[in-house]
Amino acid sequence: MNKVTNIAIAVAISAFLAVNFYLLFSDKSVITKSVYVERYERMTSSDHREELAKEGFVAPEETYTVYVGNDDTVDSWLVKEGDPVTVGEEIAILQTERAEGQRAVWEAEREALQQQTSSVRSMISGLESEREEAQSDSSSNVNRKDNVSENTTDKKVEVGLNVDVQVDVKQDGSFAQAIAAAEQDLAEIERQQTVVEAQLSQNPGRPALISPVDGIVSKVTRTGSTLSVDIFSSQKVIVTYAKNDEWQKIRNGDQVLIQGDSIENAVEGTVLSVSEAPASDNEWLQAYKELDETKVKNPLAYYEVRILTDATDQSVPFGTNVNAIVIVNEALDVTSVKEKWLHDLYKETAYAWIIDNEGRAKQVAIATPFTWETRAVVSQGLNLGDVVVYEPELATYGYSPTVFMSLPTELPSKKQWRAFGWKNYVKYILIR
Numbered sequence: 031m032n033k034v035t036n037i038a039i040a041v042a043i044s045a046f047l048a049v050n051f052y053l054l055f056s057d058k059s060v061i062t063k064s065v066y067v068e069r070y071e072r073m074t075s076s077d078h079r080e081e082l083a084k085e086g087f088v089a090p091e092e093t094y095t096v097y098v099g100n101d102d103t104v105d106s107w108l109v110k111e112g113d114p115v116t117v118g119e120e121i122a123i124l125q126t127e128r129a130e131g132q133r134a135v136w137e138a139e140r141e142a143l144q145q146q147t148s149s150v151r152s153m154i155s156g157l158e159s160e161r162e163e164a165q166s167d168s169s170s171n172v173n174r175k176d177n178v179s180e181n182t183t184d185k186k187v188e189v190g191l192n193v194d195v196q197v198d199v200k201q202d203g204s205f206a207q208a209i210a211a212a213e214q215d216l217a218e219i220e221r222q223q224t225v226v227e228a229q230l231s232q233n234p235g236r237p238a239l240i241s242p243v244d245g246i247v248s249k250v251t252r253t254g255s256t257l258s259v260d261i262f263s264s265q266k267v268i269v270t271y272a273k274n275d276e277w278q279k280i281r282n283g284d285q286v287l288i289q290g291d292s293i294e295n296a297v298e299g300t301v302l303s304v305s306e307a308p309a310s311d312n313e314w315l316q317a318y319k320e321l322d323e324t325k326v327k328n329p330l331a332y333y334e335v336r337i338l339t340d341a342t343d344q345s346v347p348f349g350t351n352v353n354a355i356v357i358v359n360e361a362l363d364v365t366s367v368k369e370k371w372l373h374d375l376y377k378e379t380a381y382a383w384i385i386d387n388e389g390r391a392k393q394v395a396i397a398t399p400f401t402w403e404t405r406a407v408v409s410q411g412l413n414l415g416d417v418v419v420y421e422p423e424l425a426t427y428g429y430s431p432t433v434f435m436s437l438p439t440e441l442p443s444k445k446q447w448r449a450f451g452w453k454n455y456v457k458y459i460l461i462r
Contacts, residue, residue, distance in 0.1 A: 064432040065391065069420040073365045073412050080359035080402040082276055085321040086288070086337065087314060088350040089269040090262035093248070096121060096225050096239050097258040099135070104239075104257055111250060115241040118228070121259050124237040133237075136226050143223045150216045154209055161205035210306035246348065262348055267302060268337035270354050271309055271318050273326050277333050279358040280304050286337050290352035299339035301356065309334040321351065359400040365412045366405040371420040372398070380406070383424050385417045390430040 098104060105123045109115060228242035241261060249260040268288060272280050286299040308330040309315050315332060319325075326332075337354060372380040378399055386392040396411030412418065419433060442450070 064434050065421060065424065065427075067391075067419045067421045067433050067435050069371075070385075070435055071367070071418050073367070073414055073416045073418060075363045075365055075414060077363065078361045078366055078402055078405070078407045079357050080279075080400050082279065082356040082358055084270040084272075084335075084354045084356060085318055086268040086270040086352045086354035087317060088266055088346050088348055088352065089314060089336075090245065090248075090348060091265035091267045091336075092221060092243070092263040094221055094225055094242055094245070094261045094263065095258050096228075096242065096261065097256055098122070098124065098239055099257065100255050101253055101257070104252075107250065107252060109247050109250065109259070111247055113247045114245070115247060115261060116244050117241060119241045121239040121241055121247075122257075124239065126237060133230070136230050140223065140226045140230065143219055143226060147216065147219050147223065150212055150219065154212045154216070157205055157209050157212065161209075207306050214305065214307055248348070266339075266346075266348070268299060268339060268352060268354055269314050270335045270337065271315060271322075271332045272304065272335050273324070273333075274328070274331040277304065280335060280356055281358070285357045285360075286339075287355040287357075288337070288339055288352050289355070290346075290350065292346045292350050293352065297339050299337045299354075302336040302338040303334075305334040308332060317349075317351075359402070359407075361399065361407045361409070365408045365414065365416075367396075367408060367412065367418050368420070369401050369404055369406045371418060372396075372406055373425065375406075382412070383419050383421070384412070385419060385433055386430070389432050391419060391421075391424050391427075391433050392430055393424075 103124055105125050107122045109121050115121065225242045228240055239259065243261060243263050245261045245263045247259060248262045249258075251258045268286075280301060282301055282304060284301040286301060287296055288299055289296045309332045315334075318332075335356075337356075367382060369375070372382055374380055375398070379395065379397055381393050381395045383391050384394055394411050397409045398406040399409055400407055419435075424431070447455075
């Protein structure tokens, strides 16, 4: 009899506990509960900034090319690679009997460049107007060909120019890319025009190639159908390249820190320009691809970024490799939280859990403009002193549960313990 009674009592107690556990912990339970949270952090303020580390090169702000006819046109060269030149300085002496023919070529080239400048500017103006009026399926097609003919000294000179831009415009970005490409072409045309104007302004009694700027001779082409001299302007900039994802972040005016073995102290600079057109495949881009560890599959996904430094060391030669740290985002004296602690992060908005004044978990919406090194910078939603908690189970509750956490385990150092004295410890433990 006692055995049956004991079994009955055990079954009754087990059933009672099971029912209570079910009522307490089932999904349909309406009994409020406290939630243990292991991970939490009190909000403090600090400075944060997002940086992009880039390989860069000391490059000229502008490159000018002075050209002339074939080998028979030049009598003697006066410069070589690496020589400094000044405005109006003679680069090469021309054959006197061929000077008039060469001058006719320059005059025809000047007229052609003027017409080409007018065409490109008209095209840019047209694209800007169309962009303002464009709908989703609008398109812009500009095709212009100019041929300039001039008869001088019974010799016909023809200079052919071709301006051909065809853009299927479905978004404003397509217009922006077309305009950026046209502006890049316009800048190159204006550089050529400067060179031609300089040549035509020289003394016709002493035919010579002259330098249009102060700078350094970078390349001399002494043989071939067209002879030329490339001149780097004396003003220096830092050239680097942004890839697809980086292009979205870098903006004109961003602060940059420049460091390098050839630069004694780090110097500051600002982003001068970010090209919207793919970079030309020249020696600068080839050098960048060699040094950059991150490769991209799309060969066109490189965009030139030019950086103007506040105090470029003029003794640093062109082509010097430097490290450029571009500060793309910066926030001063703001709170931040671990990115993994955020919920539903989307387009710079999310929500987090904090402990309110009653000790309950409360959901708050926050704005986070950027994330850097696993922490999300918070511009709205959190205040100094707020305690942010992380517990995925909190999202399953239909109410705000109370929260309890483990006590901090920070212990005083031996020096602090001795300074406070054992009598004070005893007093606070036993009396207080």
